[in-house]
Amino acid sequence: MLPNLGYGSLVITLIVSIYAIVSAVIGERKNLYKYVESARLALLLTFPLLTLTVISIVILLVNQNYEVQYVYNVTSSTMPLYLKVTALWGGQAGSLVFWAWLMAAFGTAVTLRKWDRDLDLLPWVIIVSSVTLVFFLIMIIAFENPFIRFWTLPSGGELVAMFAPAGSQLIHPFDGRGLNPLLRHPGMIIHPPMLYLGFVSFVIPYAFGMAALITGRKDDRWIRLTRRWTLVAWMFLSIGLILGSRWAYDVLGWGGYWAWDPVENAAFMPWLSGTAFLHSVMIQEKRGLFKRWNMILVIFTYSLVIFGTFLTRSGVLSSVHAFAQSAIGPMFFIFIGLSFIISLAFLIKRWDELRSEGIMTSLLSRESLFLINNLLFIGILVVVFWGTVYPLISELFTGQKVTVGPPFYNSTTGPLFVGLLLLMGIAPLSAWGHSTWKTLGKALWIPAIGSLILLVVLLVSGVRSIGALIGLTVASLAAFVTIYEFWRGMKARHKRSGENYLVALWKLTVRNRRRYGGYVIHLSVVFMAIGIIGIELFQTETQGRIAPGESLSLAGYTVTFKNLAEFDVADGRNVARAVLSVSKNGKDLGELYPRRDFYYDSQQPMTIPGVRSTVEDDLYIILVNWEQISSMGATFKVFHNPLINWLWYGGFLLVVGSFIAAWPDPEKEIELVPSRILRKETGKLVSKP
Amino acid sequence: MENSHTDEPKNQKKLPRWVIIAAFAVLLGFLTLMGWGLRNAQQGPVQVGQKVPAFELTTFDGEKIKTDDLIGKVIVVNFWASWCKPCEQEAAELEDAWRYYKDSGEVVFLGVDYVDTETEAMRYLEKFEITYPNGPDLRTAISQIFRISGVPETYIIDKNGKLASRKIGPFVTIGEITSMIDSALNQ
Numbered sequence: 001m002l003p004n005l006g007y008g009s010l011v012i013t014l015i016v017s018i019y020a021i022v023s024a025v026i027g028e029r030k031n032l033y034k035y036v037e038s039a040r041l042a043l044l045l046t047f048p049l050l051t052l053t054v055i056s057i058v059i060l061l062v063n064q065n066y067e068v069q070y071v072y073n074v075t076s077s078t079m080p081l082y083l084k085v086t087a088l089w090g091g092q093a094g095s096l097v098f099w100a101w102l103m104a105a106f107g108t109a110v111t112l113r114k115w116d117r118d119l120d121l122l123p124w125v126i127i128v129s130s131v132t133l134v135f136f137l138i139m140i141i142a143f144e145n146p147f148i149r150f151w152t153l154p155s156g157g158e159l160v161a162m163f164a165p166a167g168s169q170l171i172h173p174f175d176g177r178g179l180n181p182l183l184r185h186p187g188m189i190i191h192p193p194m195l196y197l198g199f200v201s202f203v204i205p206y207a208f209g210m211a212a213l214i215t216g217r218k219d220d221r222w223i224r225l226t227r228r229w230t231l232v233a234w235m236f237l238s239i240g241l242i243l244g245s246r247w248a249y250d251v252l253g254w255g256g257y258w259a260w261d262p263v264e265n266a267a268f269m270p271w272l273s274g275t276a277f278l279h280s281v282m283i284q285e286k287r288g289l290f291k292r293w294n295m296i297l298v299i300f301t302y303s304l305v306i307f308g309t310f311l312t313r314s315g316v317l318s319s320v321h322a323f324a325q326s327a328i329g330p331m332f333f334i335f336i337g338l339s340f341i342i343s344l345a346f347l348i349k350r351w352d353e354l355r356s357e358g359i360m361t362s363l364l365s366r367e368s369l370f371l372i373n374n375l376l377f378i379g380i381l382v383v384v385f386w387g388t389v390y391p392l393i394s395e396l397f398t399g400q401k402v403t404v405g406p407p408f409y410n411s412t413t414g415p416l417f418v419g420l421l422l423l424m425g426i427a428p429l430s431a432w433g434h435s436t437w438k439t440l441g442k443a444l445w446i447p448a449i450g451s452l453i454l455l456v457v458l459l460v461s462g463v464r465s466i467g468a469l470i471g472l473t474v475a476s477l478a479a480f481v482t483i484y485e486f487w488r489g490m491k492a493r494h495k496r497s498g499e500n501y502l503v504a505l506w507k508l509t510v511r512n513r514r515r516y517g518g519y520v521i522h523l524s525v526v527f528m529a530i531g532i533i534g535i536e537l538f539q540t541e542t543q544g545r546i547a548p549g550e551s552l553s554l555a556g557y558t559v560t561f562k563n564l565a566e567f568d569v570a571d572g573r574n575v576a577r578a579v580l581s582v583s584k585n586g587k588d589l590g591e592l593y594p595r596r597d598f599y600y601d602s603q604q605p606m607t608i609p610g611v612r613s614t615v616e617d618d619l620y621i622i623l624v625n626w627e628q629i630s631s632m633g634a635t636f637k638v639f640h641n642p643l644i645n646w647l648w649y650g651g652f653l654l655v656v657g658s659f660i661a662a663w664p665d666p667e668k669e670i671e672l673v674p675s676r677i678l679r680k681e682t683g684k685l686v687s688k689p
Numbered sequence: 690m691e692n693s694h695t696d697e698p699k700n701q702k703k704l705p706r707w708v709i710i711a712a713f714a715v716l717l718g719f720l721t722l723m724g725w726g727l728r729n730a731q732q733g734p735v736q737v738g739q740k741v742p743a744f745e746l747t748t749f750d751g752e753k754i755k756t757d758d759l760i761g762k763v764i765v766v767n768f769w770a771s772w773c774k775p776c777e778q779e780a781a782e783l784e785d786a787w788r789y790y791k792d793s794g795e796v797v798f799l800g801v802d803y804v805d806t807e808t809e810a811m812r813y814l815e816k817f818e819i820t821y822p823n824g825p826d827l828r829t830a831i832s833q834i835f836r837i838s839g840v841p842e843t844y845i846i847d848k849n850g851k852l853a854s855r856k857i858g859p860f861v862t863i864g865e866i867t868s869m870i871d872s873a874l875n876q
Contacts, residue, residue, distance in 0.1 A: 256774055310723075329727050337720050344716060351704045392726045395829075402829070403804045405772035543781075596861070605861040607778075624781060625863065635781065 003068060003147035006056030007162060010097075013049040013104070014137040016042050020130045028123040036123045040111045043126050046104040046133060054101050057094060057146055061087050066173040069160050070094060070146040076178030078572035083179060086189045090179050092313065092328075093146035095192065099309075100136040102200040107133065110204055118221060124211030125204075132203055135335050143328050178572075181599045181606040187247035191240055195267055198237025199305045202274060204229045206302035209295055213346045218353055223281045223294065228662050234278055235658035237271050242651035249644075250609070257535065257647065260409040265388045266308030269381055273300040276377035283367045286432055288357030290367075292347075293374070295354060299343045300381075306336055311388075364435040369427040376419050383412045410536070414467070418474055421529060424522050425477035428485055447480035471533045479526040482519045489516075509660060517661025524657055527650030534617075534643025541640070543624070547633035555640035557619050558583050559592070564626055564634055574598040578623050578634055582612060594623040594636065617642040735835050735844070737852050744831050746799055748824035749811065754799065756850070763853070763873045764846040765798045765866075768826070768837050770805045771813035776841040779859040780817035783843075786866040787821040796870055801826045803840050847873045 020042035027035030057070070061084045066072045074087040074094065089095040107129040115122050140146070150171040151159045159165060183189075205226040212222035244264065245257040258264060277297040283290045310332040360368050387404045394402040429443040455473045463469060486505065489512075493504040509516040542554045551560040562579040569575055577595040581588070592610030599606065612619040618641040626634035735741060743757045756764060767783055769776040783798070790796035800823035802810045807825065814823055826832050835844055843860070847853040853873035860866050 252775065259774060333720075333724055333727055336723070340716055340720070341713075344712060348704060348709050348712070389722065392722055395729075396722065396725060405770070405804075407772065605865075607861065624778075625785075 002056045002060055002065070003149060003162075006053045006060075007141075007145065007147045009049050009052040009056070010137065010141055013046050013053070013100075014134065014141060016045050016049065017130045017134045017137065020046075021127055021134065024123040024126040024130070028127075033119070036119070036126070039123065039126045039130075043104075043107050043111050043130060047101075047108040050097070050101045050104045053097060054088065057088055057097060058085055060147075061085065064176070066176050067149045067170045068146075069148050069150060072150070072173055072176045074176070074179050076176040076572070079179060080571070083184060083189070087179055089192045089196070090183060091146075093140065093144040095196070096136060096140050096144050096328075097146055098193070099196055099200060100133060100140065102196055103129065103133045103136065103203065106201055106204055110207075118225065120215050120217065121208060121211040121222065121225075124214050125207045128207035128210050129203065135331075139328050139331050143331065178599065181597065184606075185247050185251045187243045187250065191243040191247055194236050194243060195240030198233050198235075198240050199270070199309065201229055201233035201236060202270060202301050202305050205233070205277075206298050209298040210343065210346065213295060213350050216350060216353060218291070220281075220284045220288070220291075223284055227281065228664075230274070230278060230281070231658060231662040234271070234274050235655065235662070237267070237274060238654055238658070239651070241267055241271060242648070242654070246648060246651075250611075251606070257644070260384075260387065260406050262388050263312050265384050266311040269384055269388070270301050270304035270308060272377050272381040272384065273297055273304055276374045276381075277301055279370050279377075280374050283370050287367050289360065290371075291354040291356060292351065295347055295350075297374075299347065303336070303340055303343070306332075306339060310336055362434045362436070364430055364437065364440055366427060366430045366432045366435070369423055369430055373420065373423050373427065376416050376423070380413050380416045383416070384409065387412075417529075418471060421471070421474045421478050421526070424525065425474065425481045428481055428519065428522070444481070447477055447484050450480040451477040465537050468533055468537045471529065471537075475526045475529045475533070478522060482522050482526070485519060486516070513663055514661050517657050517659070517663075520657030520660055521654055522657075524650040524653035527646045527653055529650075531643050531645065531647030531650060534646065535641045538642040539639060541638065543635065543637045545625075545633050545635040550633075552636060552638055554619075554638050555617075556584050557589075557638075557640065559619075559621060559636070559638060561634060561636070562591070564623075572600050574600065576623065576626060578610075578626070578636070580610065580621060580636070582619060592619070592621055594621045596623050613645055615645060618644050729836075735852050735855075737854060739852050740850055741844070741846050741852050742834050743850075744834055746801060746822070746824045746831065747827060748822045749802075749807065749814070750822075752822065754797075754822060754824075756846070759797055760850055761848050762794075763796045763848060763870060765796065765870060766801060766831075766835070766844045766846065767798065768801045768803050768832060768835070768840045768842045769813075770803045770840050771809040772805065773803075773840045775859045777813075777817070778861070779841060780813075780819065782860050782863045782866060784817060784819050784821070785863050786870070789863075789867065790870065791821075795874060798822070800824070801831050803832055803837070804829065845869050845873045847876050 020039040023035045023042065024039035027033065027037075027039060060068050060071050061075055062081065064071070064075065064077055064084075070091060070093050074090040075084050079087075087094065089098045107126075110125060110129065111122075145162055148160050148162050150173065151161055151165055151168040152171055153159055153165060154167040158171065159168070164170075205222075208222040208226045211217075241264075244267070248259070249257040277294065280290050280294055280297060284294050310329070313328060313332065360371070362368060387409055391403050425447070426440065426444065430440055451473050454476045455469065458469055458472060463472075486508075489508045490501055490505045493499060493508050494501055497504070499507065540555055542552055544552050546552060546561045548561050548563055551558050553559075559580045559582050562581055564576065564578040566574065566576045575595055575597050577593055580592050580594070581590070582592055583589055589612065592612055594610035595608050597606045597608060607622055610621045610623075618639070620639040620641055622637040622639075624635040624637050741756070743755065745756070746754045748754065765783075765786075769780070783800075787798045790798075798821035800814075800819065800821060802823060802825045805825065810823075810825070813819075835842070839857075841859050843856040843866075845853045845855070853876060854869050856865075856869065
């Protein structure tokens with residue numbers, strides 16, 4: 001029986017993980033390596049065990065075993081195969097299993113590496129990973145079991161339970177309820193796993209950070225070991241956020257991409273602290289500064305990951321996202337409380353030992369600019385956090401739940417984002433240790449002239465929005481500086497080695513992956529900034545009911561309603577599809593087909609906009625309503641979204657940059673321990689036998 | 690928070706006790722807030738079939754509407770806000786539905802503007818040409834009665850003052866609205 005197999009495997013995983021914790025603690029306490037090794041092997045076992053659980057669920061989903069409540073809730077017979085498989089994370093129970101499975105996979109990956117030099121960290125990494133895993137497993141088994149089934153009792157009553165009650169029979173519903181149609185978008189299929197990947201992989205840097213904190217290791221070994229993890233985690237989180245925006249843009253049908261909804265903020269907050277962490281670890285590596293700060297950031301990031309998961313699943317904060325509420329809220333709450341308090345306690349305990357090894361000497365040095373960068377990120381984090389929990393605070397103190405809307409976030413975070421863009425333009429040119437206005441100015445003036453030219457061009461072409469002028473000028477400075485950096489490096493290489501420019505560019509990037517990958521990511525951020533400035537400041541819209549032959553005009557475009565048809569499709573949808581012809585300044589640009597799909601199985605409608613995308617802008621049309629006799633007319637909403645596609649291009653570039661930066665670099669790996677660390681090594685760091 | 694300047698090697702003072710206490714106090718405060726929010730959330734919204742406590746809506750025009758006076762009619766309570774994008778999706782449909790029922794005298798529409806500024810709200814009502822009574826949710830009293838989880842949400846109260854149905858999120862077609870109202874009318 002598949003449900004029993006999957007469930008049994010879950011329970012065994014729980015036992016094995018608890019064993020891993022106990023064994024690791026014993027090994028650590030008694031200084032006996034064999035116990036730690038046993039714990040390591042136990043953690044290794046969790047991955048195949050949970051894989052068995054995941055396979056069981058997927059087979060149940062694909063085979064349409066509707067007697068299983070989870071299968072009944074998230075699938076239906078009309079759904080294509082790939083949606084049945086991805087329904088694994090389409091509901092609460094399944095997504096928790098998916099979370100645990102990823103956690104086990106990462107735990108396994110971590111324990112498989114060579115530990116000889118870092119054996120003192122190993123037990124604690126195992127303990128932190130396993131405790132997180134145990135928590136999720138308990139939640140699944142006790143509250144959100146994906147394997148519970150429908151039974152009829154001899155008395156005629158019905159029941160959902162894991163095991164057959166005496167004398168009862170399984171109920172096999174004819175069909176399932178089906179996945180929420182809003183979630184059938186490709187972006188929504190990949191978005192959750194990307195977010196989970198990002199969330200779960202941040203557990204690893206945290207586990208190492210805590211291990212370093214608990215064992216009292218003061219060097220930056222934990223940072224070097226988890227550098228790549230952090231970058232990959234950050235990349236997945238970024239992809240998740242971008243795909244979520246894309247989904248909102250395509251599916252929610254309001255022409256926007258980000259609404260500062262609590263659920264969105266929940267995923268954005270760990271991204272903010274994670275991005276700050278990515279930058280500030282470099283300072284610890286290069287200069288031995290910011291040790292406490294990095295510890296704080298990694299604890300923040302982990303806590304925000306767990307906090308975000310709690311927010312999205314407990315219903316504590318109101319959100320336009322409809323998430324199922326369940327009994328896991330209190331469990332999560334206890335876990336959050338414990339992990340926060342324990343992290344803070346260890347941080348305080350080791351506070352004095354985590355002193356910086358140097359001091360900052362110059363305001364314009366790279367490390368000082370990185371500090372400002374961190375402060376800006378934390379500033380944004382504080383604003384978003386405050387806005388997110390503000391409804392609760394206001395309700396507690398005044399009895400009214402006051403929600404802050406996008407205007408609050410836009411006006412408060414806007415200047416901070418501009419500040420970050422500006423730093424992105426300046427910081428790459430400043431030197432570690434010491435920089436002056438003179439040295440900085442020398443490097444900066446060529447890109448700065450480029451930005452000034454752009455500013456003049458914008459002014460001449462009639463742009464008068466202060467926000468856009470500042471934003472685009474600053475963004476262009478960051479872009480020019482980045483391109484200039486590539487150019488300078490490429491030219492120097494070309495001169496030195498005689499390689500042609502393309503080869504020089506390639507080798508330059510490959511030899512300094514982290515640096516140039518980072519630059520590519522900076523460029524991607526500029527792209528995204530351009531897209532955001534475009535849609536935030538220049539979006540226009542119109543709405544109107546028009547009869548066939550009539551037109552709506554917006555931003556130079558004319559859309560003419562041709563006809564509308566309503567028909568059934570074999571996969572269980574009723575489709576109402578309008579045909580509109582689009583022209584711009586008299587030139588015919590073809591047709592757009594906004595439509596509304598009605599899913600019979602879930603009784604839910606879904607709006608699919610007709611979109612014409614170009615580098616310059618999107619014309620985005622929604623079919624709002626129509627008369628039963630289509631010749632009477634239909635209501636359309638038309639959005640003109642300038643530059644929005646730059647946001648998605650930026651998303652692609654971000655992935656490219658992350659891959660460049662995170663790609664394993666065998667040459668560098670050999671000289672992994674810099675002289676500074678070797679010097680600092682003391683008896684405390686010696687690995688256990 | 691730490692910054693580099695307090696972090697010099699010669700500055701080897703221990704972390705002051707008050708900082709530790711303050712850090713834990715902030716953490717505990719935060720946890721209390723979350724715990725309290727969680728307790729509220731677990732209560733969930735008003736259930737279908739339950740009697741809805743009476744409330745009063747003061748419209749933007751200053752008129753006071755008491756639900757007590759509306760017993761015998763079906764009441765459609767729609768929570769919205771001008772900053773709420775999904776609300777725009779259903780605004781035209783709600784107005785159409787109102788115009789459809791208006792003359793029967795059996796159905797009352799109440800728009801409750803949730804956490805908003807009046808100017809923005811008035812602009813919104815103008816834009817969608819909304820004619821049924823709308824008013825701000827003063828002291829968020831009404832939304833707390835329903836324990837809404839966001840906007841838009843719509844609650845349909847039957848002739849006996851009991852909750853007939855609720856819709857979380859926007860209506861997409863007018864048919865969706867009328868079928869809910871009709872079933873409340875026929876109860």
